[in-house]
Amino acid sequence: MDALSHSAQDYLEAILVLSLERGQARVKEVAEFLGVKKPSVVAAVKGLMSKGLVKHEHYGYLELTPRGLAMARDIYHRHQTIYRFLHRILGVEATTAERDACQIEHYISSKTLARLVKFVEFVESFPDSEEDPKWLHYFKRYAERGEPPPCALDKCPRGGEKVKSLSELKVGETGVIKRVKGEEVLKKRLLTMGAIPGTQVRVEKVAPLGDPMEISLKGFHLSLRREEAQNIEVEVE
C-alpha cells in the first residue's frame, strides 16, 4: 500500500464509494466524483490495473479485484475514522471535515491512526451513544461559546477521586504519590530519593516564613519549596 501515490489512493477510494453507493462505478462517474477530467481517470485506472487492483469491464465499468477491495476498504476506514473524529467529536462542520479528512488520511502515521481509532471507538462506546458523554458535551459548549467547564480546569477531578498537587495539602494531611513531573533535575532527584508513584507522603510542617515545606516519606524527612512540591501529584486519602 505504501507504494501507492496519494492520488492513486483517492481513485481507489472513489471507486469503492461509488460502487457501494450506486452499485457501479464508471470512468465518467469517478471523474465527476473527484472533480477531474476523464483522461486523467483513464490514466490512473491503467496504473491501478497494472498493479492488479482494478478490473476494467466493457462500457467503462470499473471493478475492484479482491486485493483492491481490501486496500480500498482500509483507505476508506482511515478516511471515515478521521472524518468522524473531526465531525462527530471535535464538531467540525461536515464539508470541511470531509475535505480535511481527505488531506489528513495521506499523511497520518499508522501509529497515530491506531490511537485515533481507539479514541473514536472509546467515545462512541459510551452507553447512550446518541448523546455525547458529559465531558464532550462540555467541550463543545466551550469550543462554540467559550463557556468554561463547570469546575475550573486544574481543580477538575483528574484520574482518581481526589488528585491534588502536594503543595495544596495542609499540614498533617497525607496522600499517595500519583505522578512526579517537571524539570529533569528535580524529577530525577525526587525519584531517586524514593518519591515514586504509590509512596505515601505526609506534610509535616511549613517553615515559619510560609515556604519551604517539610514532608515525610519512606521513613525520612525532606524539605522542598512549594514551587517544587507542585510537581508532585498526590491522591488524598
Next chain:
Amino acid sequence: MDKKQVIALAGNPNSGKTTVFNALTGTRQKVGNWPGVTVERKEGKVLLGNREVTVVDLPGIYGLTASSIDERIARDFLLTERPFLVAIVLDSSNLDRHLYLPLQLMELGVSRLVLILNMMDEARAKGLEIDVEGLSRTLGVPVVTTVANKRVGIEELKKTLARELEKEHQTSGFPFSYPEPIEKGIERLSEILKPHPPLSSSPHNTRWTALKLLEGDEEYLARVQNSPAKERILSLLTMVKEDLEAELGYDLETALVEARYGYIKGLVSEFVKRKGSLEQRLSMSDKIDKVVTNRFLGLPIFLFLMWLTFKLTFSVGGFFLDYIDALFGFLGEKAALLVHLVHGPPWLASLLQNGIIGGVGSVLVFLPNIFFLFLAISIMEETGYMARGAFVMDRLMHAMGLHGKSFIPMVLGFGCNVPAIMATRTLENPKDRIITILVNPLMSCSARLPIYVLFAGALFSAHQGTVIFSLYFLGVVLAILLARLFKTLFFKGEPAPLIMELPPYRLPTWKSVLLNTWQRSLIFVKKAGTIIFATVVLIWFLASMPLGVEYASQQSIIGGMGTFLAPILKPAGFGFWQAAVALFFGILAKEVVVGTLGTLYGTGEEKLGTVIAHQFTPLTAYAFMVMSLVYIPCIATIGVIRRETNSWKWTAFSVGYSLFLGWFLAVVVYQVGRLFL
C-alpha cells in the same frame, strides 16, 4: 601500581559515612577538592592485614544520575578510576531507601562490593530485626554491621575488607531484572550499541549505557551525539521509548526507578522484620523539631544560634587573636632589633619585621576565628541543625536568589569575610556557592569599621551613627542586587532545587567535630595562607624599594604608583597620592588604610582626624568610605576566594568587579552630591 590499593566509600548523605570513614582512617586523612570543582574530596589510609590501603570518601549521594554534581563525581570516579573495592554505608534503620544506591552500583558494574549496615543500634531501637545472612546471600555480596560512632563492628569491617582484597575473582551474580518489556527494550538498544566501543566497552557497560539512554541521562545522550551511528541509535531509542511508554502507560524514567524500588521492597519485606515499639527515635527527633522549626520560635532560635556563632567566632576567637597579633608584633620588633645589633642592613630588618614575620602573622591571626567558626558549624552539621537553619531561612534567601544555607556566610561576613567564605562549604550546589562567595565581600566586615569611625568621626560628628549605618545598609543592598544579577548573568535558567533531607537529630561525636574543624583550619593555613603571605611580602617590597627610601613614602615604588593613579581617583573627589597609597595598603587588610594614612600624614593615629577634616570634605569623605566598603576584597579574602572557588577566573572576576564598582559608586556619590551641595 598495585590495583588493590584503593577502596571507595559510598553512601547516602546522613548514613554515617563520614563516621565510618573517620573510624577506619583516624587522623591519617587528606582533604582536598575533586578536580575542577568545589566539592570536598577526602582520602585516608588504613592498614588492612599487612597492606596499606587508600580509602577515598565519595560525596554523599542517593543514586547515580547526572542530575547532581556529587552524583556525577562519584559516577566518574567509579568508571574511570575503577577502585578495587567499593564499600557502601547504609542506614540500617531505613533500608527501604538506602538499598537503592547499592543496586545502582551493581548495575553500573561494580563487582566487588561490601555493604556496611551502619546505625544498627537505631535499627534495633526501632524494633527492626535484619537477616544479615539472607541479605548477603541474595545480593551475593558481604554484609557487615556497625555502630560506627561507638566503634562497634569496625574491626570486623576491616577484616572483611582485607578478605575481599585477597579474593581474585568475584562472580557478580546480579539478582535483579526489570519487567519483561523493559528488558526487551534494553536488549534491542544494546544490540545497536554493541559495535560502538566508546559506548560499550563490555557487555555490562553496554547494558548500563542502554539503561542510561532510556532514563534520558544527559551525559550519555551527549556521548551518542559524538558517535557515527548517532542517527540510528537515537531513532531506535525514540522508538523503543515510545513503545515502552505506550505499553506501560506512563513515562519510562519513573517506571525504571519504580522497578528498582519494587525489588528493594521485596528484599526488605523478606529480610527485615518489624516488631515492638516503632519509630521511637523519630518521635524524639520530631519533638525537638516541634520547637526548633516552630512557626513562632523557629526564627528567633535560628537568630539566637547565629548570634552565638558570631560571638564564638569573633569574641572568643578575637581573644586569642589579640595575643597572636601581639606575639607577632613582639617577634617582629625583636627580629629587627637583632638585625640592628649585628649591624645588618636596615632593609633586612624591615623585611623580617614587616614582610616575613608580618606576613606569617597576618595568616595566623585569622586562625582562631576560623577554628571557632568551624567548631560551631561542625556541631550544627553533625547534630542535623544546619538543614533546619536552611529550612527556616530559605524563603528570605531564595527571594535574594540564594539558598537557605547562604544565610550563615552572609551574617558572618559582618565579622570577617574570610571565615564567612569558608562557611560556604556547607552549600552543596556549586552555583549557590559561587554567588554567595562573590557577593560576600560586600557584607561590611569589622575591619572596615575603623575607616568609617575615622572619617565619620572627623566629618560627620553629629550624624556619625547614621552615616556608618548607611554604609552597612548599602553593602547589604548591593549584595542583594548583585546576587540577583550574577544569577541571571552566569547561571540563567539553571534550577537549584531545595530538595534537602532533614536528618533526625543526633548527638555529635567530639572526635568527628574536632577532626572536621581541624582539617578545615589547616586548609586555610595551607592554601589561602600561601597567597596571603606572598602578597604581604610583595607589598613590603613595593613600599621599601628602591633601597634607602623611607617606608611607603612618595619616593617608594608604591608611592610612585599612588601618584600615578591619583588622577583616576580625581572624579571621586579624593585624587591625592596619599589616598591612593592608603587604598593600596588596604588590600593587605582594610583597617590598614587608617594606619597608612597616619604614617603618610606623619601624625600617628591620634591626631589623624584633624588632618582628615582638612583634607576631605563630608562629600569626598563619604565617597572614600563607599570606595573602602566595595573595592577589592582584602588579600586574605582573595586567598580564600581562590581556594574555595578553585578558580583563578572567579577570583579575578571578584577583584575586578569590586574594584570597578567601588570606584564607580565613589564617583557617582561625589558627582551627584556636588550637584546638590
